[in-house]
Amino acid sequence: MNRVDWISALNKLRDRGESCVLVTILDERGSTPRNNGTKMVVTAQKSYETIGGGHLEHKAMQIARQMLSDGDTEVRLEKFSLGASLGQCCGGATSLLFEPVLQSGVQIALFGAGHVARALVNLLATLPCRVRWIDSRDNEFPAQIPDNVEKVVSEFPTDEVDDLPAHSYCIVLTHNHQLDLELSERILKRGDFDYFGLIGSRTKRKRFEHRLRAKGMDDALLARMICPMGTPEVKGKLPAEIAIAIAGEVIAHYNADFGAQKKRTKEPQALSICRPA
Numbered sequence: 001m002n003r004v005d006w007i008s009a010l011n012k013l014r015d016r017g018e019s020c021v022l023v024t025i026l027d028e029r030g031s032t033p034r035n036n037g038t039k040m041v042v043t044a045q046k047s048y049e050t051i052g053g054g055h056l057e058h059k060a061m062q063i064a065r066q067m068l069s070d071g072d073t074e075v076r077l078e079k080f081s082l083g084a085s086l087g088q089c090c091g092g093a094t095s096l097l098f099e100p101v102l103q104s105g106v107q108i109a110l111f112g113a114g115h116v117a118r119a120l121v122n123l124l125a126t127l128p129c130r131v132r133w134i135d136s137r138d139n140e141f142p143a144q145i146p147d148n149v150e151k152v153v154s155e156f157p158t159d160e161v162d163d164l165p166a167h168s169y170c171i172v173l174t175h176n177h178q179l180d181l182e183l184s185e186r187i188l189k190r191g192d193f194d195y196f197g198l199i200g201s202r203t204k205r206k207r208f209e210h211r212l213r214a215k216g217m218d219d220a221l222l223a224r225m226i227c228p229m230g231t232p233e234v235k236g237k238l239p240a241e242i243a244i245a246i247a248g249e250v251i252a253h254y255n256a257d258f259g260a261q262k263k264r265t266k267e268p269q270a271l272s273i274c275r276p277a
Contacts, residue, residue: 009041009048010101016150017103017130018043018165021064025051026077026095044068044166044192051096056080060096067100075099105129106254107165110149111157111183112174113140116199119243120173121149127251129169134160161186169195169250171229181208188212188221195253197229197246 006022013020023040034052041048042064051057063078076098106129110117113135124131125146134152135141145151154160157174161183164170170187174180180198187196198208205227212222230245231252 006039006041006049013043017105017107019068019102021067022099022101023051023060023064024097026097029093056082064098067098072100073102106169108169109134109164111172114175115239116242117173118142119239120246121146123243123247125149158182158186161190166192167194171197171246173199181211184208184225185212185215188217196225198225198227200227202228
């Protein structure tokens with residue numbers, strides 16, 4: 001649990017485009033761990049503030065994360081007796097209100113600020129998405145950053161993978177093959193992405209597959225890594241041409257998702273793009 005007040009947490013998550021559930025104690029009868037009006041914010045990966053801890057909080061987090069997984073949009077009210085069934089000794093009763101705060105649009109984390117990434121960001125800026133643009137080199141970013149793009153300068157870009165919302169789109173385009181490999185391993189280990197594209201050739205893919213298998217990755221997981229990436233109809237090696245091919249593939253993926261109105265079976269979504277070339 002993160003010690004951040006719930007209002008600040010909601011603002012932070014809104015700015016990042018990350019969905020959450022606001023959990024509120026609506027009433028208290030008898031002995032309860034927290035008072036009426038106490039709130040907690042729950043995301044797919046984290047929680048902010050507390051409604052008292054223990055089994056009640058654990059159960060509330062389970063319900064909230066299931067709502068996020070299912071894409072629920074309706075407010076939900078649940079009543080709990082704080083006795084043996086929840087393993088708590090308070091002996092009272094309480095009701096919890098679950099309010100989904102869902103963000104629209106694809107969540108993207110872009111790793112790398114090279115020529116292709118800079119061209120791609122300009123295209124993504126025109127789409128219904130939010131982008132976290134991540135690189136260790138501050139001087140590679142342009143002076144002007146689009147409104148729907150968050151610039152993240154991180155000494156260890158691989159650590160940023162852990163903070164991505166679930167169901168992310170991940171695109172790796174870095175200037176360093178070893179960093180590409182480390183990011184690929186981190187993204188695949190999470191496994192809750194909706195799209196993962198890696199810049200490179202078929203030869204690079206085979207080399208990466210060999211190394212990742214040696215680290216315990218199975219073929220089913222490796223098959224989810226798209227490399228080479230980009231719509232094959234768009235030819236050319238110029239940064240703008242590569243960026244258009246990648247953007248086209250991203251659009252095709254989220255159009256298929258939205259068009260089918262598919263039910264989420266894991267946790268929310270994000271996009272990672274790595275490559276400062």
